[in-house]
Structures are given as structure tokens and as C-alpha cells.
Amino acid sequence: MGLEIERKYLVHQHLLPELKKGERMIQGYLSEKPSVRFRIKGNQMMLTIKDYYTKNRRFELETPAKEVTEDEVRKLMSLAISPPIIKTRYTVKSGQGIIWEIDVYEEENTGLITVDAEIPQEDYPLEFPEWVAGDREITGEKRYTNLNLGRKPYTTWADLAE
Numbered sequence: 001m002g003l004e005i006e007r008k009y010l011v012h013q014h015l016l017p018e019l020k021k022g023e024r025m026i027q028g029y030l031s032e033k034p035s036v037r038f039r040i041k042g043n044q045m046m047l048t049i050k051d052y053y054t055k056n057r058r059f060e061l062e063t064p065a066k067e068v069t070e071d072e073v074r075k076l077m078s079l080a081i082s083p084p085i086i087k088t089r090y091t092v093k094s095g096q097g098i099i100w101e102i103d104v105y106e107e108e109n110t111g112l113i114t115v116d117a118e119i120p121q122e123d124y125p126l127e128f129p130e131w132v133a134g135d136r137e138i139t140g141e142k143r144y145t146n147l148n149l150g151r152k153p154y155t156t157w158a159d160l161a162e
Contacts, residue, residue, distance in 0.1 A: 004050075004060040007126065008116045008139045011102065015131035016113070019090040019102065028077060028084030029147045037146075038076050043067055045076070082150035085109055096127050108153030114144065 026040040035050040044065040051059040068076075077084055086106040093099050098117050105112040115132055128134035138144040143152065 004058050004118060005120070005122055005124075006058075006116050006118050006139070007137060008114055008144065009128075010133045010136040010138060011113050011115050012131050012133055013113055016102070017092060017129075017131065019104070022088040022090040022104070024086070024088045026073075026077070026084050026086055027146050028080035028150070029082060030076075030079055032081060032147060035147070038080075040068065040073055040076070041065075043069075045073070080150070082147055083108075085146055085150050085153075087146075092129070094127065094129060098126065100129065100132065105149065105154065108155050109149050110155060112149070112154040114138065 023041055028038050030036040030038065030047075033051075035048075035052075037048045037050070039046055039048065045068040046063050046065045048060060048062045050061075053059065087103045087109070088106070090102040090104070091099050092102065098119065101116045101118075103114050103116070105114075117126060119126065126134070142148055143157070
């Protein structure tokens with residue numbers, strides 16, 4: 001059984017390293033509970049099923065990537081339970097061996113940049129690079145989930161995060 005332990009943070013955008021070789025993706029959801037997500041990168045699509053145990057520990061099962069046609073992409077997007085989001089993901093490896101995944105959101109979520117770290121255990125002591133806002137953990141904040149960013153995009157928030 002796949003188990004994922006992940007924590008999510010905001011970033012100090014002015015301190016971010018130069019971001020190179022990002023992967024642009026469309027991400028949408030077919031179900032909320034359990035979470036059934038599709039992610040499209042170029043002409044490749046994969047499905048992921050997630051079920052949460054705690055706010056940052058969850059079951060995860062991902063299918064291998066499958067080539068999809070433009071018609072299939074349009075159909076998937078029409079089946080989504082909220083508008084799909086678009087983001088570009090960059091990865092940065094820390095000295096701790098942790099891979100930080102930086103998501104730069106587009107379109108109605110422009111201006112939002114988040115970072116995730118997958119960790120080996122829930123109480124793992126993270127060492128934060130200067131650009132990670134370690135005091136702004138958003139792991140349990142529902143409005144920052146990709147599903148909810150489709151429903152209520154970042155640019156519509158009255159209290160935009162710093």
C-alpha cells in the first residue's frame with residue numbers, strides 16, 4: 001500500500017532560486033472522497049487515488065502514464081467536479097536529501113506559489129531553505145488544496161497571502 005507523508009508551505013517569492021526545467025500540468029478531480037485526480041503533462045495522463053488518514057499522511061495509488069488524445073483531454077476536463085487548474089512544477093533538492101516541489105500556478109491562480117516536501121515520517125525535522133516560509137505551513141488549510149483552487153481561485157481571495 002502506498003503511503004505519502006507530505007507538508008506544504010508558502011514561499012518567500014523574492015528569495016526563490018532560479019527555477020529551471022519545470023513541468024507544466026493540468027490537474028483536475030473526478031471525485032473528492034476518495035480523491036481521484038487526473039494530471040496531464042503534454043499528451044501523457046495519469047490518475048491518482050488518495051485517501052487521507054491525517055492532515056499530512058495519506059494513502060496514495062498512482063497509475064502509470066498513458067498517452068491521451070485532445071478529445072480525451074477535453075472529456076476529462078468536462079468530467080471534472082471543479083475547474084481544473086494549471087501549474088508548473090519545479091523540483092529543488094535540499095542538503096537534507098528532501099526534494100522540494102515548487103508549484104507556480106497560472107491563470108486564475110496566478111500569483112500563488114507553494115512548495116511541498118514529501119517526508120519519511122510525520123515528525124521528521126525539516127530544515128527549511130531560506131525561500132521556504134517555514135512559519136506559513138498550509139498543509140491543513142483547505143483553500144490551498146488544488147481541488148479548492150479550482151473552485152475558488154487564488155485571485156478571487158479578499159485576503160491574498162503575502
